[in-house]
Amino acid sequence: MNAALTFDTLLALLLLWSAWQALSTPKLDRAVIMFIVFGLLLTLVWSRLDAPDIALAEAALGAGLTGTLLLDALAAFGQTGQPAGNTGFVTTIKRFPTILVLLVLLAALLAALSKLPLQAVNLPAMVAQQMPDSGVSHPVTAVLLNFRGYDTLLEVAVLMLALLGILTVGLPVERPLLSRNLLVPILARYAVPLMTLAAIYLLWAGSHRPGGAFQAAAMLAAGVVLLNLAQVQPRWIPGQHWIRQLISAGFLLFLCIAALLLMLNGGLLHYPPDQAGLLILLIESGLTVSLAINLAAFYLLRSDRPEPLPNQEDEP
Amino acid sequence: MSSGLLFAVVGCLLFVMGLGGIILLDHLLRRILAFNLLGSGIFLVLVGLAQRNGRPDPVPQAMVLTGIVVSVAATALALALARRHQAAGGNTGQTDRTSPEERHD
Amino acid sequence: MIGSELLLALLLLVNLGAALVRAAQGPTAADRMLAALLFGSTGVGILVLLAVIQQTPALIDVALTLALLAAISGIAFAQRAWSQAVLGRRRGTASKTEDGDAA
Amino acid sequence: MLLDLASNLLLLAGGFFFCAGTVGLLRFPDVYTRLHALAKADNLGLGCLLAGLALKADSLVQAIKLLAIWPLVLVASAVVGYAIAHRADQLGITPWQRDDR
Numbered sequence: 284m285n286a287a288l289t290f291d292t293l294l295a296l297l298l299l300w301s302a303w304q305a306l307s308t309p310k311l312d313r314a315v316i317m318f319i320v321f322g323l324l325l326t327l328v329w330s331r332l333d334a335p336d337i338a339l340a341e342a343a344l345g346a347g348l349t350g351t352l353l354l355d356a357l358a359a360f361g362q363t364g365q366p367a368g369n370t371g372f373v374t375t376i377k378r379f380p381t382i383l384v385l386l387v388l389l390a391a392l393l394a395a396l397s398k399l400p401l402q403a404v405n406l407p408a409m410v411a412q413q414m415p416d417s418g419v420s421h422p423v424t425a426v427l428l429n430f431r432g433y434d435t436l437l438e439v440a441v442l443m444l445a446l447l448g449i450l451t452v453g454l455p456v457e458r459p460l461l462s463r464n465l466l467v468p469i470l471a472r473y474a475v476p477l478m479t480l481a482a483i484y485l486l487w488a489g490s491h492r493p494g495g496a497f498q499a500a501a502m503l504a505a506g507v508v509l510l511n512l513a514q515v516q517p518r519w520i521p522g523q524h525w526i527r528q529l530i531s532a533g534f535l536l537f538l539c540i541a542a543l544l545l546m547l548n549g550g551l552l553h554y555p556p557d558q559a560g561l562l563i564l565l566i567e568s569g570l571t572v573s574l575a576i577n578l579a580a581f582y583l584l585r586s587d588r589p590e591p592l593p594n595q596e597d598e599p
Numbered sequence: 600m601s602s603g604l605l606f607a608v609v610g611c612l613l614f615v616m617g618l619g620g621i622i623l624l625d626h627l628l629r630r631i632l633a634f635n636l637l638g639s640g641i642f643l644v645l646v647g648l649a650q651r652n653g654r655p656d657p658v659p660q661a662m663v664l665t666g667i668v669v670s671v672a673a674t675a676l677a678l679a680l681a682r683r684h685q686a687a688g689g690n691t692g693q694t695d696r697t698s699p700e701e702r703h704d
Numbered sequence: 705m706i707g708s709e710l711l712l713a714l715l716l717l718v719n720l721g722a723a724l725v726r727a728a729q730g731p732t733a734a735d736r737m738l739a740a741l742l743f744g745s746t747g748v749g750i751l752v753l754l755a756v757i758q759q760t761p762a763l764i765d766v767a768l769t770l771a772l773l774a775a776i777s778g779i780a781f782a783q784r785a786w787s788q789a790v791l792g793r794r795r796g797t798a799s800k801t802e803d804g805d806a807a
Numbered sequence: 808m809l810l811d812l813a814s815n816l817l818l819l820a821g822g823f824f825f826c827a828g829t830v831g832l833l834r835f836p837d838v839y840t841r842l843h844a845l846a847k848a849d850n851l852g853l854g855c856l857l858a859g860l861a862l863k864a865d866s867l868v869q870a871i872k873l874l875a876i877w878p879l880v881l882v883a884s885a886v887v888g889y890a891i892a893h894r895a896d897q898l899g900i901t902p903w904q905r906d907d908r
Contacts, residue, residue: 311628317739332603346769410658745849
């Protein structure tokens with residue numbers, strides 16, 4: 284057994300272990316932390332799969348944003364008491380049929396996996412063939428913004444819709460900091476400029492090597508979250524218009540370019556090859572800012588109304 | 600066995616675990632975690648399966664990159680919904696249906 | 705040469721695994737959070753080794769990202785999430801009585 | 808070559824310190840001491856590892872990038888370690904003493 288395979292197997296086992304812990308542990312805090320660990324292990328998996336773009340996004344989002352969102356929610360849910368273990372013998376019997384169906388599904392999936400033909404179409408070769416027309420030299424960026432540009436356009440729309448949905452159902456109430464210390468603001472003051480620099484670097488790198496708008500945006504959003512944790516950046520309240528304007532600006536820029544190209548070239552997001560690089564850079568810069576604010580808004584946009592049910596408060 | 604195939608199999612396992620979690624778990628936050636595990640499983644299958652021969656494939660990688668950002672958005676929306684549900688006095692399903700009085704201990 | 709670095713990466717992964725399993729057992733929530741913090745050092749180490757082994761310098765960027773961001777979830781945990789309610793125990797006895805879930 | 812030898816020695820030292828950190832995490836009795844194992848031994852190991860790899864790096868830019876990671880990790884782990892220990896102290900978790908056992 285060679286070392287690379289041992290490495291992969293051990294990594295796979297750790298990944299499955301952390302996923303199992305996140306689902307099965309009776310304690311909520313442990314479940315959330317194990318899920319954060321799962322995300323970080325996944326970063327290593329993407330690195331092993333030669334997907335540094337995804338690893339970058341997973342590291343930035345998993346460590347920066349998803350983790351803090353979940354920990355924040357944990358603090359809100361934690362106050363209603365710990366969930367019961369729910370692992371008694373009777374519940375196991377009741378759950379047996381479901382588990383059986385799931386196992387059959389798993390067997391079917393694995394069987395299907397083993398029967399798939401190795402390769403029906405050779406996508407990497409097709410991408411490589413089209414690369415000269417794409418205006419960039421990194422294949423993932425070419426796919427994201429040129430060959431499948433409309434997917435990316437719709438994705439930005441999905442992010443905006445999620446934020447609209449959150450605004451519609453009512454924003455979560457901001458919870459007070461439980462503890463504060465002097466070191467975190469100092470860290471934030473030094474780290475956030477570095478993170479901004481790193482984001483600009485990732486954006487610039489996107490055209491010729493792994494990196495790009497999403498990773499840069501995730502990095503910037505993490506910076507804003509850190510500023511909030513350091514109490515430098517207060518929460519955003521729903522009335523602030525510049526937030527909404529900036530969030531929609533990136534999407535509208537993308538949409539305008541798409542519409543313009545539709546009128547000029549007759550194809551949605553069909554860039555002329557000699558201007559493709561410039562247009563993609565323009566779109567990516569706009570996207571970075573608006574995606575970053577959108578992602579940060581998931582954490583920072585908080586209601587200014589008090590908790591509807593104050594009797595549930597039992598903070599020290 | 601290439602690492603692509605290995606992690607595709609792991610992706611299948613994660614998908615089934617996540618699905619089981621969504622069906623079987625009570626607490627809303629746990630279901631959101633399970634939903635994310637399920638999504639990660641799908642991403643692993645997508646990328647791992649395309650790279651069984653060991654060569655990186657940019658198309659599924661770009662799709663998964665999009666998917667990760669979307670799943671963060673979905674998670675944020677789900678968390679907001681769950682917190683709203685709880686703030687409105689709804690049961691997050693986290694107990695102890697036999698003794699609801701003990702929820703405020 | 706690549707072989708020795710792969711072995712070192714494997715050694716680090718074994719370390720990471722052992723530390724993760726230990727940290728996940730608690731007994732306090734902070735002990736579990738150590739599991740996430742491990743990625744700030746051991747995870748970064750594995751990533752830079754993988755960058756050399758697989759000859760993908762972009763993984764160094766991933767390591768840089770992780771180094772910059774590893775702090776955030778730890779700080780969020782200490783400042784926002786780790787309360788008595790989450791701990792679920794009385795003051796002062798936490799380190800003794802927290803340990804209830806070996807599962 | 809001498810450079811290769813130095814690099815390999817540093818890598819070995821890095822592996823050793825990582826192992827030491829893990830042993831510390833496995834054996835230390837409370838949060839404070841375990842934080843200390845993580846923040847000290849592991850970060851020293853990472854420093855050795857990064858220095859070892861930087862000596863072998865293909866280009867100067869890559870070497871500088873590798874070495875830049877270390878101060879970042881040091882600062883980050885110092886702040887996180889402080890934040891968690893501070894909070895643990897606030898929650899009244901008493902540090903372990905030999906007499907306890």
